[in-house]
Amino acid sequence: MEPYCIPWSCVDLSPNKPKPEPEKNQPKPQKSFVQAVSNVCEIPLSQFPQACVKGDRLAIPIPEKDYMAGVEACKHNLHGRIIWPKGATPLTVSDLKNKLSPLWKDLSKWGVSSLGKGYYEFVFSTLEDVRRVRSVASWNLNPGLLKLFAWTKDFNPRVQQNVSAQ
Numbered sequence: 382m383e384p385y386c387i388p389w390s391c392v393d394l395s396p397n398k399p400k401p402e403p404e405k406n407q408p409k410p411q412k413s414f415v416q417a418v419s420n421v422c423e424i425p426l427s428q429f430p431q432a433c434v435k436g437d438r439l440a441i442p443i444p445e446k447d448y449m450a451g452v453e454a455c456k457h458n459l460h461g462r463i464i465w466p467k468g469a470t471p472l473t474v475s476d477l478k479n480k481l482s483p484l485w486k487d488l489s490k491w492g493v494s495s496l497g498k499g500y501y502e503f504v505f506s507t508l509e510d511v512r513r514v515r516s517v518a519s520w521n522l523n524p525g526l527l528k529l530f531a532w533t534k535d536f537n538p539r540v541q542q543n544v545s546a547q
Contacts, residue, residue: 457505458532459514460496462541465525471499472522480522485514500538503529 430441443451465471472480474495485491489506496502505511520527 452534455532455534457508457511459503459505459511459529460532460536461501461503461527461529462499463501463522463525463527465499469524472525474501477501477522481520481527484520488513496536496538498538498541500536500541502532 430443432439432441434440463471463477474493478493481493488510491506491510492504494502494504503514505514515529518528520529
């Protein structure tokens with residue numbers, strides 16, 4: 382009977398096989414995707430905020446100090462809505478940012494995220510940038526108009542009524 386060959390060294394447990402010597406100056410192997418994402422950080426559950434039930438939903442209380450710090454950080458934010466002509470295809474967030482970048486090229490760093498139902502939240506680096514953007518009544522996106530309005534902590538796009546006519 383001929384000896385069999387196992388092509389995967391990690392499975393081959395035979396004791397008579399010499400181990401290869403590591404080469405000097407060999408580059409360190411790159412981590413695989415699985416190795417990179419499986420780097421688990423164990424955080425004890427006691428360090429997480431305790432959830433509570435309010436009505437029919439689960440809620441996580443936020444300390445007042447942290448909540449107020451978050452609200453204060455939003456003073457450089459604006460909400461906005463794009464009014465599209467009938468039949469126009471809405472833009473993705475990245476396409477919207479690409480359309481606005483040439484118009485807002487003189488601003489410091491800014492970002493945008495979708496809130497749903499055609500509403501967006503814009504984050505600016507400075508209060509001066511907020512003032513400059515708000516000084517224009519509406520921004521022509523060709524097609525569509527971007528209307529900006531003040532950021533409020535209780536804004537909910539699901540309960541907004543459309544009040545702008547074409």
